[in-house]
Amino acid sequence: GVNAQPQETIDGFHLLIEALKLNGIDTIYGLPGIPITDLTRMLQAEGLRMLSFRHEQNAGYAASIHGFITQTPGICLTVSAPGFLNGLNSLAHATTNCFPMILISGSSEREIVDLQQGDYEEMDQLAIAKPVSKAAYRVLHAEDIGVGIARAIRAAVSGRPGGVYLDLPAKLFAQTMEATAGRATLIKVVDPAPAQIPGADAVKRALDLLKGAKKPLILLGKGAAYAQCDAEIRKLVESTGIPYLPMSMAKGLLPDTHEQCASAARSFVLPEADVVLLIGARLNWLLSHGKGKTWGGNGHKSWGKQKFIQIDISPQEADSNVKIDAPLVGDIASCVAQLQKAVDAGWAKPPKEWTDAVAAKKNGNIAKMAETLAKNPSPMNFHSALNVVRDIIKANPDAMLVNEGANALDFTRSIVDMYKPRKRIDVGTWGIMGVGMGYCVAAAAATKHPVIAIEGDSAFGFSGMEVETICRYNMPVCIVIMNNNGVYKGTDVDPTGRDPAPTVFVKGARYDKIIEAFGGVGVHATTPDELRKAMEEAIKSRKPTLINAVIDETAGTESGRITSLNPNAAKKK
């Protein structure tokens, strides 16, 4: 017949890119190589932001925290086998922390993998990903890419968010199909994180318990921050008048300076409270599993009498550690809305003796801390350095705060007040070191706000090479390394005299020189004034900056706040 129009075709590369764009994905964190190098070029050419890292682990941490900040899955893209394995840490981190992310890795052909015939970077990646992910899928045919992306997104963000693995064998990308038919296979997911309304009976049970409390306490977890119903949460806290404790990444949901914030009285309110309302917080190790000394311990008058209400989207979380008297299963926004209705209908504030007792304890501790912060020892210690950081964050409440280390983490969490939600992003549930620089890239890419990273010198070392990445994209990141010359402190020695101790680093290390290699601003700060000036300049200039803050080597304690988790070595005979 007449010369038929050549059929327009579409290949696997472009079906994948169009499926991502169709679902509002605009940023990819990854590292090029076989079989995805061309994919990274095409993603960029098609208008997605393709952020390329120096180690896939950091790209993965970036993707995981992108998910926490935006409620859309962060995407990490890696090559097969070694690249995939480097991404696994962050996939497990995302699943553990309930952050939505998708790890997409190229892989070898099934025929060769399944016969173990020794393909280039051969590995059964799907099988290896399953145990550390919330869900894991593989796509073999181009017409299934639309379903694969839809399933991965829905699995990542619905219910309890988590890490999802999507395995794409190399041959998939070059497959082609007729373009119109191909595009018809793509799915734009509808309502991927549906509201989960709590049952009326569960709401009533929770309210009856909370109404009757003499010493109620609200515990806000990172789930409450993730839910992005900030005004509703603030209204519930303020309209009930109940004191609240924010977990690390829930800080800023209400300003830490809020009169109902009980952080400075944590060790008083946990054992004393008679009813505890958990909102998006698990009673895991961070809360001493809801029992033991932290909660009053055996023999304490509240022992075994405390009642728990738990708002959580996971129906299985209740009773994981202690009996939950009123599980309220649903998404936080829906659960808080139901509770608010009852509060609006009339609510008695908690007894004055309770709120006064909390305030007295809190104000006493704040006064003590103020005394410590006012000291100006030389060399600087964590307190005098963080007193500066505290002022900088107060003056720049929109800045993102990345934080990791042991003392560098624990002191920052208690000294640096946060004023807005989802600004403090840190090691999370696992206490994992190495998230810092990946988090900085994602925080800069996902929020456009300036990013301040307070890093232990050991913690920084896990991802330090990404300083080049931060400079390459010219990101407004100000890294402050709390350089106490070691893991926890810098004073250990090798009793045999042969080597440096396993916990110390090069004396007087000049980390600030590293960033100068990539065109960034390096500062060596030995006083609070030098630190303040350098941070203010970095915020103003928005130039990538690394400040090497020299901290007293004796200032830290082993493992910071969690010293008790260290096993006791048997006493030498």
Ligand SMILES: Cc1ncc(Cn2c(C)c(CCOP(=O)(O)OP(=O)(O)O)sc2=O)c(N)n1
């Ligand atoms: C991946 C990984 N490796 C090792 C650790 C163990 N660890 C390590 C190695 C820390 C570093 C502490 O040293 P730092 O310099 O970062 O902080 P401070 O000196 O301020 O305490 S904190 C901690 O729990 C970890 N949590 N995660």
Ligand SMILES: Nc1ncnc2c1ncn2[C@@H]1O[C@H](COP(=O)(O)OP(=O)(O)O)[C@@H](O)[C@H]1O
């Ligand atoms: N939108 C949501 N609605 C309800 N629960 C949520 C939501 N998002 C996350 N969660 C829950 O929040 C909890 C977060 O707990 P966790 O990570 O232990 O916080 P933290 O460490 O701050 O205490 C998880 O149990 C998770 O299921």
Ligand SMILES: [Mg+2]
């Ligand atoms: Mg250190």
